[in-house]
Amino acid sequence: MNKANDRLVEVELVVxxxxxxxxxxxxxxxxxxxxxxxxxxxxxxxxxxxxxxxCTVLVDGEPERACLSIAVATNGRRVTTIExxxxxxxxxxxxAFSKHHALQCGFCTPGMLITATDIINRGACLxxxxxxxxxxxxxxxxxxxxxxxxxxxxxxxxxxxxxxx
Ligand code: FES
Ligand code: FES
Numbered sequence: 001m002n003k004a005n006d007r008l009v010e011v012e013l014v015v016x017x018x019x020x021x022x023x024x025x026x027x028x029x030x031x032x033x034x035x036x037x038x039x040x041x042x043x044x045x046x047x048x049x050x051x052x053x054x055c056t057v058l059v060d061g062e063p064e065r066a067c068l069s070i071a072v073a074t075n076g077r078r079v080t081t082i083e084x085x086x087x088x089x090x091x092x093x094x095x096a097f098s099k100h101h102a103l104q105c106g107f108c109t110p111g112m113l114i115t116a117t118d119i120i121n122r123g124a125c126l127x128x129x130x131x132x133x134x135x136x137x138x139x140x141x142x143x144x145x146x147x148x149x150x151x152x153x154x155x156x157x158x159x160x161x162x163x164x165x
Pocket of ligand 2 (some may be wrong): 102103104105106107108109139140141142143
């Protein structure tokens with residue numbers, strides 16, 4: 001028997017509402033699994049050590065750094081990447097990011113949209129200070145954050161008031 005195969009681990013997980021099963025190397029990161037095995041390259045890799053937030057995905061609805069997560073640890077869990085992020089809040093955020101100039105190169109944008117969706121869902125956008133604190137784990141080298149904070153604040157306010165973002 002092939003010795004390399006002895007080290008593979010059988011996993012089954014749901015990615016963007018589709019079940020995937022197969023064998024993975026135990027040390028493969030979730031980010032590399034998503035990007036290289038599934039072709040979901042919207043999960044960006046920046047620092048690759050948990051600092052920049054570009055690789056943020058949802059695992060069972062909670063944000064995780066895909067560069068620090070081990071793919072086999074998601075066995076039996078549900079992963080949502082930017083490609084599968086859907087619903088009223090993400091759609092409103094995309095429009096608001098455009099309207100408030102909350103992106104330039106776009107490298108941080110997938111992770112920002114996932115984090116922003118989570119913080120709005122948690123009702124953690126009470127004011128600008130809260131939004132800035134919640135965004136502290138997602139780095140953007142382009143925008144100066146003003147547009148991001150404005151866009152997220154507008155959608156959060158709309159969720160509360162049912163007004164326009
Ligand atoms: Fe994962 Fe930077 S690439 S946190
Ligand atoms: Fe360029 Fe955020 S838009 S890093």
